[in-house]
Amino acid sequence: xxxxxxxxxxxxxxxxxxxxxxxxxxxxxxxxxxxxxxxxxxxxxxxxxxxxxxxxxxxxxxxxxxxxxxxxxxxxxxxxxxxxxxxxxxxxxxxxxxxxxxxxxxxxxxxxxxxxxxxxxxxxxxxxxxxxxxxxxxxxxxxxxxxxxxxxxxxxxxxxxxxxxxxxxxxxxxxxxxxxxxxxxxxxxxxxxxxxxxxxxxxxxxxxxxxxxxxxxxxxxxxxxxxxxxxxxxxxxxxxxxxxxxxxxxxxxxxxxxxxxxxxxxxxxxxxxxxxxxxxxxxxxxxxxxxxxxxxxxxxxxxxxxxxxxxxxxxxxxxxxxxxxxxxxxxxxxxxxxxxxxxxxxxxxxxxxxxxxxxxxxxxxxxxxxxxxxxxxxxxxxxxxxxxxxxxxxxxxxxxxxxxxxxxxxxxxxxxxxxxxxxxxxxxxxxxxxxxxxxxxxxxxxxxxxxxxxxxxxxxxxxxx
Numbered sequence: 001x002x003x004x005x006x007x008x009x010x011x012x013x014x015x016x017x018x019x020x021x022x023x024x025x026x027x028x029x030x031x032x033x034x035x036x037x038x039x040x041x042x043x044x045x046x047x048x049x050x051x052x053x054x055x056x057x058x059x060x061x062x063x064x065x066x067x068x069x070x071x072x073x074x075x076x077x078x079x080x081x082x083x084x085x086x087x088x089x090x091x092x093x094x095x096x097x098x099x100x101x102x103x104x105x106x107x108x109x110x111x112x113x114x115x116x117x118x119x120x121x122x123x124x125x126x127x128x129x130x131x132x133x134x135x136x137x138x139x140x141x142x143x144x145x146x147x148x149x150x151x152x153x154x155x156x157x158x159x160x161x162x163x164x165x166x167x168x169x170x171x172x173x174x175x176x177x178x179x180x181x182x183x184x185x186x187x188x189x190x191x192x193x194x195x196x197x198x199x200x201x202x203x204x205x206x207x208x209x210x211x212x213x214x215x216x217x218x219x220x221x222x223x224x225x226x227x228x229x230x231x232x233x234x235x236x237x238x239x240x241x242x243x244x245x246x247x248x249x250x251x252x253x254x255x256x257x258x259x260x261x262x263x264x265x266x267x268x269x270x271x272x273x274x275x276x277x278x279x280x281x282x283x284x285x286x287x288x289x290x291x292x293x294x295x296x297x298x299x300x301x302x303x304x305x306x307x308x309x310x311x312x313x314x315x316x317x318x319x320x321x322x323x324x325x326x327x328x329x330x331x332x333x334x335x336x337x338x339x340x341x342x343x344x345x346x347x348x349x350x351x352x353x354x355x356x357x358x359x360x361x362x363x364x365x366x367x368x369x370x371x372x373x374x375x376x377x378x379x380x381x382x383x384x385x386x387x388x389x390x391x392x393x394x395x396x397x398x399x400x401x402x403x404x405x406x407x408x409x410x411x412x413x414x415x416x417x418x419x420x421x422x423x424x425x426x427x428x429x430x431x432x433x434x435x436x437x438x439x440x441x442x443x444x445x446x447x448x449x450x451x452x453x454x455x456x457x458x459x460x461x462x463x464x465x
Contacts, residue, residue, distance in 0.1 A: 018045025364413030
């Protein structure tokens with residue numbers, strides 16, 4: 001019997017209705033708690049309304065254009081007019097789907113008896129949340145546990161202020177009413193690379209400004225090299241080792257000035273400079289919740305903060321900015337508080353994906369960790385160009401890479417680069433999560449022909465008799 005079932009219902013207040021918040025709410029309600037979610041934007045939060053769902057919807061259109069690009073090779077002839085993208089219609093669909101997803105989440109919360117309050121919440125104490133409601137009223141929530149899941153916002157600089165028209169954050173691009181003639185993307189991390197790849201596939205001239213040696217400096221180096229080569233081959237201009245100093249608008253154009261004095265002219269500029277946590281004005285430190293030097297909430301592996309009864313989940317913790325991690329942190333918090341079985345968060349079992357073309361999916365230990373001697377592992381990498389299904393599909397770029405422990409052969413990590421890598425990484429994730437050996441992976445049947453066959457082939461090559 002859980003704690004919630006043994007006496008009166010526990011009262012749970014959740015500040016933030018994104019993946020960390022609404023998934024936690026569903027778990028808490030399932031375990032018998034009385035749950036209230038406070039959200040200013042709407043069910044799903046910014047992840048659903050302005051961030052993850054909209055960006056991946058835009059990218060879905062870009063994926064179609066990427067496939068069309070190779071149609072001739074597959075014997076599909078497209079007329080002289082080619083295929084034209086109507087960016088306004090694309091953005092209308094993006095916003096429509098985001099809103100529909102938010103409505104679906106709100107309906108699910110209502111079905112489970114969860115109260116949703118539109119407004120902004122702050123901690124008056126670890127047991128008390130004050131809500132400034134959207135209707136102007138103030139509401140006080142007494143709580144046995146509080147979950148802070150307020151997310152993060154796009155980082156901006158004084159020298160590069162977005163105006164929502166020509167200089168944009170990734171939350172503002174869906175209001176574009178004209179197709180950019182030249183989009184300058186500043187920042188080559190995951191967000192910058194995804195948008196640059198998407199707009200490039202949509203037929204827009206893109207310049208990617210990267211302060212590092214290569215795109216995606218935090219990802220597998222072999223994967224990043226494949227992506228950069230593909231982007232350049234498709235006509236993108238990639239400016240490496242180029243740090244932005246300022247962005248200025250001049251009427252219908254923008255000028256990006258680099259620290260070495262060079263300038264880049266375009267019609268629009270997308271700022272992808274990272275994120276800052278939404279933790280100001282929440283009364284966190286006054287309630288005993290510690291923040292790090294960047295303002296992120298400090299949490300342990302079961303989502304506890306330094307204040308008793310206060311948990312935190314999602315991007316406001318800075319642990320790993322993925323919707324899947326936010327959701328798991330929220331679930332773990334409620335399982336822990338309500339006395340259900342719980343396993344601490346293990347980041348080495350998290351699979352992630354960069355939604356570029358090709359996609360880059362990873363899980364477990366990385367090549368960088370192997371090279372640095374943090375873990376001993378044998379590595380096998382197979383190019384997809386040798387896979388029969390990939391040949392049929394006209395896929396030339398990409399690979400499968402597996403890491404396995406010497407001796408035991410246990411799979412501890414993997415990388416997949418190619419179309420739908422986000423789907424193809426799942427068998428590797430299962431292997432890592434369940435400590436399967438390369439032999440066990442190799443001996444599971446795969447469909448012939450299939451891209452997943454390359455995972456089994458890589459595992460076979462890790463066999464040691």
